[in-house]
Amino acid sequence: MMNAYTIVGGGAIGGTLAAYLVEGGAEVVIIDADHDHVAALRERGITIQRPDGELVVRVTAYHLDEAPERLEAVILAVKAQATDSAAAWIAPRLSDHGWVVSAQNGLNEATIAKHVGAERTVACFVDLFADVIAPGVIQDGGIGAMAIGEYTGGSSERIESLVHDLRLWGTPVISDNVEGFLWSKLAFGSMLIATALADEDMSVLIDRHRGLMAELAAEVLELTDAMGIHPEPFDAFVPSAYRATADQAETDAATDGLVAWLATQTKTRSGIWRDLAVRKRPTEVPAQFRAMLAFGEQHSMRMPKIRRLMELIQAIEQGEPMAETHIEELAKVK
Template sequence: MEILILGSGAIGGSVAADFLMAGIPISIADPWPQLISKVQKEGFHIRLPDSEFHTPTNQALHLSDFATLNPKYDVVFLAVKAQDARWMTEFIKPYLKDHGVIVPLMNGMMNPTIASIIGKERLIGSVIELSAESFEPGIIKRKTPPSKTWIAIGEFDGKITDRLKMVQKLLSHTATVDFSDQIENAKWTKLVTNAMILAPFAMIKATSYDALADSNMRQLVLRIGEEAISVGRAMGYEIEKIFGLNAQDMQGQPAEISHKLVETLVGHIGKKSQNATTQDVLKGRITETKFINGLIVEQGQTLNIPVLANQAICQIMAQIEAKRIAANEANIALACKLAEIT
């Protein structure tokens, strides 16, 4: 079986390292040339909370190598930012075998975009909870070891297929892997959580989730979740059990569910953590906010559902990305003002 991990930063690199340490032959590829060159020579260096290790070297490809080598893959794990989903899918499409599948390991509701390029029948949905960061090529600080990492995978018709079992077996080296018969519901539930913790903490450049102790920040975060749940329900997405929570945990009003989701996620990854969007802010990169909070705003406005809190986050993050304002704690008061939270 030919396996490719396309996108080998903090998340893709963590998965690649687990596969390599399990003796699973894989190739990796990434748009960052320095990362590929480093991994070709030295492998990955993974730092866990209580240990660290180096992986063996493996086939690591620059994107320019594909035209020469013309490789073909049975499974591609697509571990890129939401804004890169379309062009990376178009890029890898010619290198999928006829029966090949893509398993996106990313935030956002990007499955329809990917399916429009390769066909829904060549796509397996997933939700991943893995906290890691990487500021140097090939060096990853992983906050959640495999024992605390969770993934759900699912076919879009809800069936348990042989290929789904194959993907579960592979990813079991990285996480506890559950099957979901409602994978898009699970994706939206994760998006609710991402909307609450990614951009809101990135806008203050948080190195931990201690800011939840601030009453204004907590109100803002919970309001974001309430709006996201309300919009999702209007779109037909029900809240799905994720992160090991059960169906009873997911019952109640949007504010109660939002609270449970945030507390559970922070409990898993720990309060001392820089999330992916904060890392992008620190690196001066475009963030995924448009595809998370921005999607909630877009759909909420279409459905005439108030989304002031998510809109406030989008406005502030756009200013930060344009370098018109700084990411700091003053943005909590600004967001609350824009969201009309008193």
Template sequence: MPNPGTSPSSTGSPRIVFLGAGAVGGYVGGYLADAGYDVTLVDFWHDHIEAIRRDGVQLSGLSTEESQVFRPKSLHMHEIGQLTKAGPVDIAFVTMKSYDTAWVTTMIKPYLSASGYVVSLQNCINEETIAEIVGWGKTVGCIASRISVELFEPGKIRRQAPKSASGHTVFRVGEVHGRETGRVRQLVQMLSIVDTTKSTTNLWGERWSKLCHNAMRNGIAAATGLSGRQIDEYDHIRNLTLLLGAEAVQVGQALGFELEKVGKLTPDLILKASRGDAAALAEANEILVGESSGGGRGALQRPSMGQDMAKGRRTEIDEINGFVVRKGQQIGIEAPYNARLVELVKRVERGEIEASPTNIPESWAASLSAKR
């Protein structure tokens, strides 16, 4: 078995594949390719790959300097066999939806080099799924925190959060066993080209904290059709995000995870606010509203599940809010707000109702609204 602490390539120039060329995969892969890394983007959206081959990956952001065009190599999913021609893959980033993790990891496994490994650069918690296929020694985790990227047309990706924002680290790279290794340091150096990056010895705590943040906002966007900024304009919906987050925090802490900040909120502040502590509720609301009005989120930025719903794609509601519910049930903690949101999002997915802010009645967050 290869030593998981060694560099993935004896030549020092790793061969990299992104399994999923969507918002995150296309954005990160584009920057790395432009920096001279051997990058191949793989995706099953035909029009997207054809647009990349014709016009490159066209990126835009909040500043004019972010408008760039990158030209990484690309493959349709059915062309995956062509990877054999250029030699084994050293680093395979999985940047697809969580429900696609198992099959896409199985697909890339035969192409990995002896020391090659798979990096989960996804929402949700997928390292165990990956490890069941390639082994724990070939599994690395990476959280992308508040990167706010969206694939809005074939070949076109925009970012609606400030790049290299002070006081915030976008990428957090960690081993499942919590020790810093050579490959983690290599990934940190690599991803620092894209945006701020650090290594973490608390991968599971980071993962669950990101899950809490997604549980607070992704399902709400899918159910209402609102952007991240618009969510915070409704008092009762904003309060509901705190109730959702509190359930996720409780489950994560009960599971023994050392939670980090959830967005800009501490876990303790979320719990206090959800229990009706007036000062904590006022502080949490001030942070959320301030982040939106202060430019922390672009006016059009939609959390990923909201993007999926707008495109008519399956959402990750089962892998985010549903995951909180299932893990809570395993240890005897109920998560009724998350469970209710799962059912609501599925109704919108099935076409029974339209995505609308009216899907979230004020009564859902009445316990907090009454205390304002």
């Protein structure tokens, strides 16, 4: 059983997984570009703030310019827009038997495989509600779903080992259809991203703008049909209920369940909202959506609401105020 991991990107996803891997007995090294975050990890370890109290674990942490020269099992957890540069940095350091798993948002496996090879790339879907709220401190917003599989298909000893080592976080499963989970997350994620256009909780805005939210998900799911991908349900998201052919009662029931589930999470705003409203930094939305829109163009699909959503997020990145009127405008896009 492999039980030593290097996590590149120790933020919300990487830091949370690191803490639970350590709790499960694995050895973990974090490599991160943020000097303050690395200093806090060295001094105090990772602090995970949970509804039932704090979890504090000690980890070894390095900044990029002092990282080890050889890497073995790597969990990549950087923002989607940093995937290409991060994978290029990892590739010459990766041992002959090393491998990289993408614990990220978006469709990043192909980019990673371009640098390290498909046979050394592990596909991963993770639905994790967490935020870095201070250097070394992560607010855990609730346990979600996780699916892992070989990028080239099937399972392996390293996959089984990783699932075992992550047993204290969520419910990781081995899947031959990680791609289906990733595309479902893009459909669900489009709803969450739309809520970042306004300064209000995710559950409230999804409930208030149900028609738009269903249409955003439907644009993504229509593309999966054209690509021959089977979207997988996860947590409270039921993709079949948001297809254009779904019965309205089915969509309403699914949205009822989704809104109720989101209302139970301690994380009430999306990570995209936090990037815009708190951190005042560019989001990973363009990186995620451009990849999706490129597939749409290959299949002659315009995806007008997804495209306009990306543009609205970029406008807020550049200084446009958040406002619910953006959501109302998006609903009118045809």
